[in-house]
Amino acid sequence: MSGLVVDIESRLGDFRLAAAFEAGPGVTALFGPSGAGKSSILSAVAGARRPDRGRIVLDGEALFDSGRAVHAPMEARGIGWVFQDARLFPHLNVEANLLYGARRARGRPARTSLAEVAEVLGIDGLLRRRPRDLSGGERQRVAVGRALLSQPRLLLMDEPLAALDAARKAEILPFLERLKESFGLPILYVTHSFAEMTRLADRLVVLEAGRVTVQGALAEVLARPDVPLLSGRADAAAALEATVAAHDAARGLTRLRAQGVELLAPALDRPEGAAVRALVLARDVLIAREEPRALSARNVVPARIEALTARADGTVLATLGAGDGARLLSAVTRDAVEALGLRPGLAVWAVVKSVAVEGTREPGLLSVLDE
Amino acid sequence: MPFGLTPEEIAAVRTSLVVGARATAVALPLAVAVALALVRGRFPGRGALNAVAHAPLVLPPVVVGYLLLLAFGVQGPIGGWLERAFGWRLVFTSAGASLAAGVMAFPLMVRAVALSLDAIDPRLEEAARSLGARPLDRFLTVTLPLAAPGVLAAAIVGFAACLGEFGAVITFAASIPGETQTLPLAIYAALQAPGGEAAAARLASLSLAIALVALAASEALARSARRWVGR
Numbered sequence: 290m291s292g293l294v295v296d297i298e299s300r301l302g303d304f305r306l307a308a309a310f311e312a313g314p315g316v317t318a319l320f321g322p323s324g325a326g327k328s329s330i331l332s333a334v335a336g337a338r339r340p341d342r343g344r345i346v347l348d349g350e351a352l353f354d355s356g357r358a359v360h361a362p363m364e365a366r367g368i369g370w371v372f373q374d375a376r377l378f379p380h381l382n383v384e385a386n387l388l389y390g391a392r393r394a395r396g397r398p399a400r401t402s403l404a405e406v407a408e409v410l411g412i413d414g415l416l417r418r419r420p421r422d423l424s425g426g427e428r429q430r431v432a433v434g435r436a437l438l439s440q441p442r443l444l445l446m447d448e449p450l451a452a453l454d455a456a457r458k459a460e461i462l463p464f465l466e467r468l469k470e471s472f473g474l475p476i477l478y479v480t481h482s483f484a485e486m487t488r489l490a491d492r493l494v495v496l497e498a499g500r501v502t503v504q505g506a507l508a509e510v511l512a513r514p515d516v517p518l519l520s521g522r523a524d525a526a527a528a529l530e531a532t533v534a535a536h537d538a539a540r541g542l543t544r545l546r547a548q549g550v551e552l553l554a555p556a557l558d559r560p561e562g563a564a565v566r567a568l569v570l571a572r573d574v575l576i577a578r579e580e581p582r583a584l585s586a587r588n589v590v591p592a593r594i595e596a597l598t599a600r601a602d603g604t605v606l607a608t609l610g611a612g613d614g615a616r617l618l619s620a621v622t623r624d625a626v627e628a629l630g631l632r633p634g635l636a637v638w639a640v641v642k643s644v645a646v647e648g649t650r651e652p653g654l655l656s657v658l659d660e
Numbered sequence: 661m662p663f664g665l666t667p668e669e670i671a672a673v674r675t676s677l678v679v680g681a682r683a684t685a686v687a688l689p690l691a692v693a694v695a696l697a698l699v700r701g702r703f704p705g706r707g708a709l710n711a712v713a714h715a716p717l718v719l720p721p722v723v724v725g726y727l728l729l730l731a732f733g734v735q736g737p738i739g740g741w742l743e744r745a746f747g748w749r750l751v752f753t754s755a756g757a758s759l760a761a762g763v764m765a766f767p768l769m770v771r772a773v774a775l776s777l778d779a780i781d782p783r784l785e786e787a788a789r790s791l792g793a794r795p796l797d798r799f800l801t802v803t804l805p806l807a808a809p810g811v812l813a814a815a816i817v818g819f820a821a822c823l824g825e826f827g828a829v830i831t832f833a834a835s836i837p838g839e840t841q842t843l844p845l846a847i848y849a850a851l852q853a854p855g856g857e858a859a860a861a862r863l864a865s866l867s868l869a870i871a872l873v874a875l876a877a878s879e880a881l882a883r884s885a886r887r888w889v890g891r
Contacts, residue, residue, distance in 0.1 A: 336790075363789045363790055364790075367792075372783070374783075378788075380808075389793075393797070435791065
């Protein structure tokens with residue numbers, strides 16, 4: 290069985306961790322506020338911390354099993370770990386740092402080579418340098434490369450961008466996206482950044498006070514009206530897998546094509562054809578029964594109401610199907626539902642006020658959500 | 661004779677260098693091991709080990725020499741066993757002078773190594789571990805290289821202290837020209853002899869010169885070692 294299964298309990302002083310989740314191929318984000326237990330889980334998976342009870346199973350092999358007294362030592366787990374602080378070896382140059390894990394891979398099949406890693410991470414020009422001569426962003430890229438070259442079965446990333454400023458983050462994110470595409474390695478990614486999570490994650494595990502509150506595919510979790518990570522913060526949101534269709538430099542816009550829906554977004558720094566992830570918050574989508582004209586919002590999409598869900602705060606969350614299986618969410622009042630006669634199956638127009646795509650030249654909506 | 665030295669004086673210089681070099685070579689790995697245990701280890705008896713390692717710093721050197729006589733003398737438990745098992749005799753020999761000098765210099769060496777080990781971020785060792793390095797591997801490829809400036813400093817401080825040791829050496833190994841009579845012992849002997857002031861002055865100048873060279877060498881080495889570890 291491939292992938293990671295975690296079901297552990299741990300007590301650290303007053304803090305109780307009781308987390309159960311699974312992570313398959315692609316990026317699984319552990320998301321939650323500081324102190325939710327994200328890093329503790331990562332330490333347990335890496336083998337730096339022994340949980341009180343439970344099991345950690347990777348590709349069918351038990352790394353930890355309190356019932357059978359199994360606790361594989363960290364050096365034998367074959368798990369790459371990228372720390373918040375890069376932790377490069379200061380006495381070795383970049384190349385020796387990169388190869389440190391590669392020389393200790395213990396016969397695990399080589400998925401990747403120094404040349405490929407250096408190329409994907411853009412560090413081929415730095416191989417002879419010492420860590421002290423690197424910028425923060427370069428260090429972090431070397432740290433990622435070092436972990437990758439240890440030919441791990443799983444890559445752990447513990448807020449790898451948290452210590453970097455916005456410009457360095459923007460520099461590294463594209464590399465992390467390429468990483469995901471190039472190496473086909475399961476990645477467990479700890480973050481409390483909404484922007485990083487929505488940009489990188491395929492699967493989401495939301496943690497609060499040591500417990501998993503919700504887990505599932507990113508789009509599903511984001512669309513859930515009851516998800517605590519979004520309440521009081523950004524509301525529910527629809528995540529759309531999109532490609533860059535065209536740039537309109539004159540108007541400062543980029544046209545995205547997302548599952549049969551065309552959306553205009555603020556100008557993006559990505560080439561045409563690039564895959565991006567667009568986020569549309571429920572509060573930024575209005576519903577009109579007739580095609581609106583002379584409207585300041587530029588995105589008006591024909592859609593069909595799939596479901597209406599009443600929420601605790603008295604509003605209603607409408608799930609809208611559009612294009613070729615795209616799904617948008619709209620937060621409307623109960624009054625509006627009655628006045629417009631909204632019901633499942635009804636054809637409507639979705640007015641999208643704002644599309645958030647990380648990677649815009651301006652600090653986008655996603656970065657604002659992190660404040 | 662170079663610098664107008666007598667054969668006896670040249671022998672004293674050679675004895676000093678041999679005694680110091682041998683003591684440093686043997687004591688340094690031990691000092692690294694003890695420093696590692698003191699800095700990283702959590703075990704019962706850590707306090708006792710700390711006290712024993714640092715005792716020569718606070719005991720009068722003559723007392724250390726006397727204790728060595730008790731332990732390593734021909735009648736002593738260790739000395740007697742060494743003589744019976746290997747035919748080795750330490751008392752009144754050049755090796756014994758190294759032992760006495762090395763014991764006296766040991767705490768200084770442990771402190772120098774411990775200081776540099778303390779400055780190493782243990783999270784680097786954790787990183788090495790996550791990359792598949794076993795304990796000895798981690799020590800040899802991460803901890804020891806990063807502690808290199810401290811180990812180097814320990815070697816030089818230890819060597820200098822061995823050259824200067826008087827009380828413990830004369831008590832345990834006596835002052836035998838060409839065998840255990842190091843520079844300070846030779847200076848003392850010269851001052852005891854009638855008309856020996858000139859010889860004492862020459863030997864003292866020689867001590868000073870050796871000390872200055874060692875100091876300059878340690879500065880240069882420490883600088884390049886720090887550069888090498890990327891600090």
